[in-house]
Each structure stands twice: as C-alpha cells, then as structure tokens.
Amino acid sequence: MIIQDAREGKISPVIRSVAASEGLEDLQILNEISQGRIIIPVNRNHGKIQPLGIGKGLRTKVNANIGTSRDCSNIDEELRKLDVSIKAGADTIMDLSTGGDIDGIRREILRRSTVPVGTVPIYQVAIEAARNKKTLVDMTAEEIFSVIEQQAEDGVDFITVHCGLTREAAGRIKKEGRLMDVVSRGGSFTIAWMIHNKKENPLYEHFERLLDIALSYDMTLSLGDGLRPGCIADATDRGQIQELITLGELAQEALSKGVQVMIEGPGHVPIDQIESNILIQKSLCHGAPFYVLVPLVTDSAPGYDHITSAIGGAIAAMHGADFLCYVTPSEHLRLPTVDDVREGVIASKIAAHAADIAKGIKGAMNRDITMAKCRKKLDWEGQIKASLDPERARSIRGSSTPSDKDVCTMCGEFCAIKVLNKEENWGF
Amino acid sequence: MIIQDAREGKISPVIRSVAASEGLEDLQILNEISQGRIIIPVNRNHGKIQPLGIGKGLRTKVNANIGTSRDCSNIDEELRKLDVSIKAGADTIMDLSTGGDIDGIRREILRRSTVPVGTVPIYQVAIEAARNKKTLVDMTAEEIFSVIEQQAEDGVDFITVHCGLTREAAGRIKKEGRLMDVVSRGGSFTIAWMIHNKKENPLYEHFERLLDIALSYDMTLSLGDGLRPGCIADATDRGQIQELITLGELAQEALSKGVQVMIEGPGHVPIDQIESNILIQKSLCHGAPFYVLVPLVTDSAPGYDHITSAIGGAIAAMHGADFLCYVTPSEHLRLPTVDDVREGVIASKIAAHAADIAKGIKGAMNRDITMAKCRKKLDWEGQIKASLDPERARSIRGSSTPSDKDVCTMCGEFCAIKVLNKEENWGF
Numbered sequence: 041m042i043i044q045d046a047r048e049g050k051i052s053p054v055i056r057s058v059a060a061s062e063g064l065e066d067l068q069i070l071n072e073i074s075q076g077r078i079i080i081p082v083n084r085n086h087g088k089i090q091p092l093g094i095g096k097g098l099r100t101k102v103n104a105n106i107g108t109s110r111d112c113s114n115i116d117e118e119l120r121k122l123d124v125s126i127k128a129g130a131d132t133i134m135d136l137s138t139g140g141d142i143d144g145i146r147r148e149i150l151r152r153s154t155v156p157v158g159t160v161p162i163y164q165v166a167i168e169a170a171r172n173k174k175t176l177v178d179m180t181a182e183e184i185f186s187v188i189e190q191q192a193e194d195g196v197d198f199i200t201v202h203c204g205l206t207r208e209a210a211g212r213i214k215k216e217g218r219l220m221d222v223v224s225r226g227g228s229f230t231i232a233w234m235i236h237n238k239k240e241n242p243l244y245e246h247f248e249r250l251l252d253i254a255l256s257y258d259m260t261l262s263l264g265d266g267l268r269p270g271c272i273a274d275a276t277d278r279g280q281i282q283e284l285i286t287l288g289e290l291a292q293e294a295l296s297k298g299v300q301v302m303i304e305g306p307g308h309v310p311i312d313q314i315e316s317n318i319l320i321q322k323s324l325c326h327g328a329p330f331y332v333l334v335p336l337v338t339d340s341a342p343g344y345d346h347i348t349s350a351i352g353g354a355i356a357a358m359h360g361a362d363f364l365c366y367v368t369p370s371e372h373l374r375l376p377t378v379d380d381v382r383e384g385v386i387a388s389k390i391a392a393h394a395a396d397i398a399k400g401i402k403g404a405m406n407r408d409i410t411m412a413k414c415r416k417k418l419d420w421e422g423q424i425k426a427s428l429d430p431e432r433a434r435s436i437r438g439s440s441t442p443s444d445k446d447v448c449t450m451c452g453e454f455c456a457i458k459v460l461n462k463e464e465n466w467g468f
Numbered sequence: 469m470i471i472q473d474a475r476e477g478k479i480s481p482v483i484r485s486v487a488a489s490e491g492l493e494d495l496q497i498l499n500e501i502s503q504g505r506i507i508i509p510v511n512r513n514h515g516k517i518q519p520l521g522i523g524k525g526l527r528t529k530v531n532a533n534i535g536t537s538r539d540c541s542n543i544d545e546e547l548r549k550l551d552v553s554i555k556a557g558a559d560t561i562m563d564l565s566t567g568g569d570i571d572g573i574r575r576e577i578l579r580r581s582t583v584p585v586g587t588v589p590i591y592q593v594a595i596e597a598a599r600n601k602k603t604l605v606d607m608t609a610e611e612i613f614s615v616i617e618q619q620a621e622d623g624v625d626f627i628t629v630h631c632g633l634t635r636e637a638a639g640r641i642k643k644e645g646r647l648m649d650v651v652s653r654g655g656s657f658t659i660a661w662m663i664h665n666k667k668e669n670p671l672y673e674h675f676e677r678l679l680d681i682a683l684s685y686d687m688t689l690s691l692g693d694g695l696r697p698g699c700i701a702d703a704t705d706r707g708q709i710q711e712l713i714t715l716g717e718l719a720q721e722a723l724s725k726g727v728q729v730m731i732e733g734p735g736h737v738p739i740d741q742i743e744s745n746i747l748i749q750k751s752l753c754h755g756a757p758f759y760v761l762v763p764l765v766t767d768s769a770p771g772y773d774h775i776t777s778a779i780g781g782a783i784a785a786m787h788g789a790d791f792l793c794y795v796t797p798s799e800h801l802r803l804p805t806v807d808d809v810r811e812g813v814i815a816s817k818i819a820a821h822a823a824d825i826a827k828g829i830k831g832a833m834n835r836d837i838t839m840a841k842c843r844k845k846l847d848w849e850g851q852i853k854a855s856l857d858p859e860r861a862r863s864i865r866g867s868s869t870p871s872d873k874d875v876c877t878m879c880g881e882f883c884a885i886k887v888l889n890k891e892e893n894w895g896f
Contacts, residue, residue, distance in 0.1 A: 111870050111877040207896040219840040228884035235891050271840030311786045311826035337822035339836040343860035347818050350775050351782045358739045374868035375877045390775050394765035398739035408767040412647040412699030432771035440802035442539050449803045452538040454566055456656035463663050468635040
C-alpha cells in the first residue's frame with residue numbers, strides 16, 4: 041500500500057524508483073506521498089510497469105487517451121496508438137473505449153502497456169446498459185460498482201470517477217446559465233441518470249464503497265470534473281467551482297483512508313483565467329495533484345486543438361498543474377488516427393517541458409543547453425539527437441539539402457552563427 | 469504623413485479605416501498614433517494596401533516571413549507563400565530574400581501583396597557585398613543607406629534596422645558570457661562589420677539620416693533586436709537589455725521627428741520570463757508597439773517550433789505584445805515550404821486570437837461564442853464556418869464518417885451534448 045508504506049516511513053522500491061527517475065531524494069517523495077501531494081498510480085495487479093510519480097516538484101507528466109468508439113472499433117488500430125503514444129513519450133495511457141469488446145480491449149492494453157493505464161468505468165456501465173437494456177439511464181448503482189471492481193481486478197492503475205457531480209452542483213449551472221451545459225461524457229451520463237432516477241450520484245453517495253475497492257487494489261482515483269466548461273464563455277463558473285469544492289472534501293476523505301487521489305480540471309479556459317484555476321484547485325484540494333484536460337484557450341481552432349491545448353497546458357503546468365491530458369488535432373471532429381495521437385503527445389510533451397524549464401524542475405534545462413551548444417557548434421547530428429522528436433527533425437532537415445553542409449537552407453552562408461564563429465576577437 | 473496628420477487632429481482616411489476595422493473610435497486611434505502607441509505602416513509609394521493598425525488596444529497582428537535563400541531561390545514558390553500567408557490570415561509579410569534577384573523579388577511581392585510588406589535591408593547590402601567584393605564586411609555605410617533609400621522608394625512599408633546594436637551592447641554579451649552569442653542575421657552582419665571596420669554601427673551613428681529617409685516615404689522603422697537570445701539559457705541578459713535601452717532612446721527620437729516606430733523583441737525566452745520582457749519593453753520604450761520574434765519557450769523541439777512559438781506568442785500577446793512574427797515547423801532546419809508557411813501562420817493566428825480573448829479585445833469572443841452555440845446545437849456546418857481554418861476542419865471531419873450524422877466518430881451516440889440535449893427539465 042503506497043500511502044500506508046510512506047506513512048510508516050518505509051522507503052519502498054516504488055518510491056526509490058520514482059526518486060531515482062526524478063533525481064530527487066527518497067525522503068522527499070515519501071513525505072509528499074504521505075501528504076497526498078504526490079501519487080504513484082500502480083494497481084497491485086499491474087506490476088510490471090515502470091513506477092511513475094505525479095505531483096509536487098516532479099516533472100510534468102502527459103497522458104494520451106486512446107480507445108475505440110462505436111464507429112471505429114478496430115483493436116489493432118488502438119494498440120498501434122498505444123505503441124506510438126509510448127514511443128512519443130506519453131507517461132500514461134487512458135483507454136476510453138466505447139465500442140466493440142470493451143473488456144477485451146482493456147485487458148489487451150493492460151497487458152501490452154509499459155506505462156500506467158487509466159479508464160473511465162462509467163463508460164462501460166452506460167454502454168452495456170444502452171446495449172442490454174433500453175438506454176444508458178437504466179444502469180444501476182450496483183452495475184457501476186461491479187464494473188469498477190472488475191476493472192480494478194484487471195489491473196487498471198487509475199480511474200476517473202465523477203464523484204463530485206452532485207445534484208446541487210449540476211443545478212447551479214442551470215441556475216447561472218451556460219452556453220454549452222455539460223461536455224464531459226461521464227458528466228452527461230451521470231446527470232441523465234440523476235434526472236431519470238431522481239436520485240443523488242451513487243459515486244458521491246457511496247463514496248466509501250469506492251474507497252474500499254480502490255484500497256484493495258491500491259488503485260488511484262482521478263476525481264473527474266463532470267462540469268468542466270466546454271467553451272471559453274462557460275469557464276470558471278459557479279457550477280464548476282461547486283463541484284471542485286466537493287472534490288476537495290472527497291480527496292481529503294480518500295487521503296485519510298490511504299487512497300491515492302488526483303483532481304481533474306478544466307477544460308476550455310481563457311489564458312487570463314488559467315493561473316486562478318490552478319491556484320483555487322491547489323487550495324481547495326490541499327495540494328492534491330492536478331490533472332488538466334487541458335486548458336483549450338480558444339474554441340475556434342478545430343483541427344489545431346493540439347496547439348490550443350499546448351498553449352493552455354504550458355501555462356497551467358507553469359502555475360502548478362502536474363499532469364496534462366493530451367489533445368489531438370482531431371478533437372471535436374473525429375476519433376483520432378494514429379498520426380493524430382502522435383501529434384497530440386508531442387504537442388503536450390512540448391508544453392510540459394517548457395513549463396518544467398519555467399518552474400525550475402531539476403534537469404529540465406539540460407536538454408536545451410545541449411541543443412544550444414550543438415547549434416553554436418553547427419553540430420547537426422547533435423541537434424537532431426537532442427530533439428524531442430529526432431525523427432521529425434531529421435526528416436525535415438533531410439528534405440532540403442544545403443550546399444554548405446554545416447548550415448541549413450534558410451540562411452546558407454549567411455547563417456548568423458557561422459558568420460560570427462569566424463570572429464575570435466571582437467575588440468569590444 | 470500619418471503622425472503629423474494625427475498630431476494636427478486630422479482624421480485621415482487611413483485612421484478612419486483602421487478605426488472601422490477594429491470597431492473603435494477614430495479619436496482613440498488618432499490619439500495613440502500621435503503618442504506613438506499605435507502605428508499604421510503604409511509607405512506612401514505602396515498605396516493600394518488595406519491600412520493596418522498595430523499597437524495598444526488593437527487586435528494582435530501576425531507577420532509571415534517569406535523570401536528566397538541561396539539554396540532555394542524560386543520566385544514562384546515565394547509568391548505562392550505570399551498568397552497562402554494572406555489566405556491563412558497573415559496581417560503583414562516580410563520579404564527576407566537572400567538569394568536570386570533580390571530587387572526583382574521584392575518588387576514582385578510589393579506589387580502582389582494586399583497587406584503591408586516589410587524587409588531587412590542589411591540583408592541585401594551584405595549579400596551584394598559578398599557577391600561583388602570579397603566578403604559581407606566590405607559593405608559600406610553609404611551602401612547601407614542607398615539600399616534603404618531604394619527599398620523605401622519601391623514602397624516597402626516597414627524595415628527592420630538594428631540601430632541599437634552598438635559596440636557597447638555587443639561587448640556586454642561577451643563580458644557576461646553567452647552560450648550562443650548572436651543568432652540574428654542582421655545582428656551578426658553588423659557585429660562582423662564593426663569588428664572588421666573598427667567603427668560604430670552606422671545605423672546608430674547616422675540615425676538622423678535614417679529618420680530623414682523614413683520620413684520622406686512615411687516608412688515605419690522596426691527597431692531590430694540584434695542581440696536577442698538564441699537559446700533559453702541566454703534569455704534576458706545584460707546585452708539584450710542594454711540594446712533595448714538604446715532602442716527606447718532611438719524610438720523617442722524617431723517619434724519626436726514624426727517617424728512611426730515599433731520595437732522588436734526576443735527570441736528564445738522561458739515562459740516565466742515573458743511577462744517581464746513585455747513590461748520592460750513597454751516601460752523603456754514608452755509604450756511603442758512591440759513586435760516579438762516570437763518567444764520560443766524551449767530550444768528542444770525543432771520540427772515543432774510553430775508550437776513552441778504559439779505558446780510563447782500567446783503569453784507575450786496576453787501581456788501586451790502587439791505583433792507576433794510567425795515561426796514555421798521548419799525553423800532551425802530549412803527554408804520553409806508553402807505548407808510550412810501555412811502551418812506557421814495558423815499557429816500564430818491561434819496564439820493571437822487566444823491572447824485577444826484574454827485581454828478583452830473588442831469582438832474577440834464573438835467567434836468563440838458562435839462556435840459554442842453551434843456545438844450545442846450539433847450544427848456541424850456552423851462549426852466549420854466559425855473555424856479559424858474551415859478547410860482543415862471540414863477535411864478532418866469528412867475523413868471519418870459517423871453513422872449518426874449529428875455527432876462525430878469520437879463519441880457517437882454517447883456524445884455528451886446529444887445525451888443532455890434530450891433532457892429538457894432537470895428537476896434540480
């Protein structure tokens with residue numbers, strides 16, 4: 041048990057591994073885990089993955105969402121996305137499958153992944169209800185917990201659960217008025233269920249039952265933000281903050297029981313509101329790791345949402361977000377292709393890395409210093425090796441051959457570096 | 469004369485046109501122009517372009533650099549880049565040609581462009597010196613002013629001139645120590661010239677002569693930052709700020725003579741230093757428009773520098789930068805292709821738009837509100853039309869056909885919007 045071990049002062053192999061990979065002291069990791077400010081999402085049934093820390097003082101991590109849909113349910117394609125994500129540097133994978141054999145796909149992804157795997161169990165519950173009964177609102181609380189238990193047993197490392205989406209919070213968005221109401225799938229399922237069954241959200245009402253399951257498997261809870269804003273105009277409204285208050289209370293309860301927990305955050309947020317969103321989460325949730333989904337800074341760029349989210353993700357991480365969910369160029373338009381997944385992971389890695397430089401994460405500058413030195417020496421092979429995506433850098437440079445091998449086709453002999461490398465003594 | 473007219477209280481057609489396109493009052497534009505906080509770069513010999521305002525309270529503008537190099541000097545290709553840039557939304561074009569018939573290319577671009585055109589005249593001077601004499605350091609001060617005068621007469625709307633790059637400022641970067649010294653081409657030419665000729669920068673020494681030329685054609689000066697940092701480690705150092713101090717003095721002198729002026733800025737800058745860079749420029753240069761080149765927030769992502777610069781550009785513009793120079797995916801690797809140019813312009817437009825929302829520029833939210841309403845109605849044609857790049861959005865959506873036409877292949881029937889649009893009365 042990760043939190044219990046930490047609280048007993050036991051430097052477990054998992055803590056040692058995370059400390060080594062971050063270049064930090066074992067005791068620092070141990071202390072932050074016991075306070076709930078760092079998590080290491082590893083289900084005890086998913087043992088062979090490399091332990092990964094998320095939270096205070098650590099490198100900003102990146103998640104890639106993969107998984108089938110009704111219209112695209114080819115498992116081989118999703119496994120290719122898994123491989124491509126990990127190769128591009130994704131730190132975790134979420135399987136969000138909603139089409140085909142959902143149990144089979146998840147188990148295959150768990151078997152193959154070398155990084156922690158997350159899911160959103162309510163998807164499976166709702167889809168099975170829609171398939172086997174009349175509609176998704178026919179799902180029962182029992183079914184929700186049964187699917188969660190099954191996924192925990194399969195070895196899922198972290199699950200998104202929209203426990204803070206109460207009738208009270210949902211009511212507030214109606215009262216205030218929103219352009220887009222709810223854009224979270226899990227959020228919409230939960231609200232539709234609460235409307236039809238005239239009951240409170242079972243994941244809120246029976247939160248202790250959820251904690252028991254999580255504790256049995258050392259599974260991490262990612263407390264979802266079902267009311268995250270779906271457009272800039274809806275950002276940081278009363279419904280969103282109401283849900284966050286509840287998530288803070290639930291996180292405290294989870295932590296007191298020894299369950300690792302992180303908090304999910306918005307969403308579509310204008311640049312000037314991102315810092316406040318991070319600060320209020322950190323304050324209301326006592327420093328719990330913040331998983332952002334990931335501030336899209338404009339609604340108007342479908343086809344380029346990997347860029348809108350790289351802007352928001354970098355700013356969020358710079359102000360303290362710990363974990364960025366990638367967004368691909370096909371967000372809002374279609375299920376991503378393998379190429380989209382790759383582009384999405386790289387864009388988020390760029391955002392995470394730029395933020396890590398800005399917040400002084402240990403070792404973050406090393407790569408940039410290497411790159412700068414190689415550029416100054418006109419060492420092209422060194423530049424390519426220091427790149428976040430060496431294959432892409434090599435391919436672009438290779439596509440346009442300069443007549444002088446030591447420069448590139450943009451400046452040629454008029455390369456600023458080359459011009460001044462000839463001048464040893466400036467005399468001023 | 470734009471400044472003179474403004475100071476005489478004359479609401480010229482140019483001012484009226486800019487005010488109309490920004491949705492602001494004529495008098496506000498007039499007042500900011502006379503104080504030097506807004507510029508309208510239009511050379512009196514380049515009359516048929518649409519007047520464009522850059523500066524305080526206006527929409528953030530985007531420049532696209534095009535132009536030949538020795539290794540790639542196909543003029544048709546550059547004219548295609550011009551067309552593609554303007555179609556993608558570039559507000560200005562800079563012709564940075566360093567290969568082929570430089571006069572011919574510039575004149576063709578000036579003839580064809582519907583937006584203001586800028587150049588860096590020292591490129592032509594240095595290249596002609598390298599072609600006709602032994603090396604670029606053989607260029608003379610006379611030749612520099614003669615090329616500037618020629619380009620002004622051809623109708624160039626704004627020129628980059630590295631007037632603040634003095635022997636004193638350059639000396640400071642050596643004294644402090646930099647990883648990459650100088651990465652500005654114009655900066656490196658100027659320093660090499662000062663070293664070999666043992667003289668002060670002629671554009672600093674004879675700044676009044678430059679002002680006379682600029683005034684004759686109403687040509688705007690873009691005071692270049694020859695010492696901008698070329699890597700994160702070199703950001704915001706003493707040489708950079710020394711040059712900026714001088715640029716502030718020169719801008720004040722230009723303004724007092726009635727010459728429109730903007731200031732160029734860094735460069736490679738970590739996220740946490742961007743806001744300070746903007747504030748110090750605005751302070752030292754008395755609010756002159758700031759043209760950023762454009763904060764790259766990490767050195768390590770060649771192949772994706774349109775993304776690293778979109779992050780930096782959005783943050784810079786949010787804090788007051790007025791004008792973003794685009795960066796393409798091929799920056800640091802090759803002369804950009806037509807496709808690269810397109811990607812670069814769109815990435816910068818996204819950054820500019822996101823910043824305009826954040827700083828409350830009039831009308832900036834309209835597009836996002838339209839998009840949000842179309843998304844809520846599942847109106848796909850409306851969403852495509854509201855997109856920054858409708859063609860790209862249409863093509864991605866069209867590549868993956870959903871079985872239900874009102875959703876997309878990511879969520880299908882489990883679309884959050886669709887699930888909740890069915891629920892009219894929540895009851896809480």
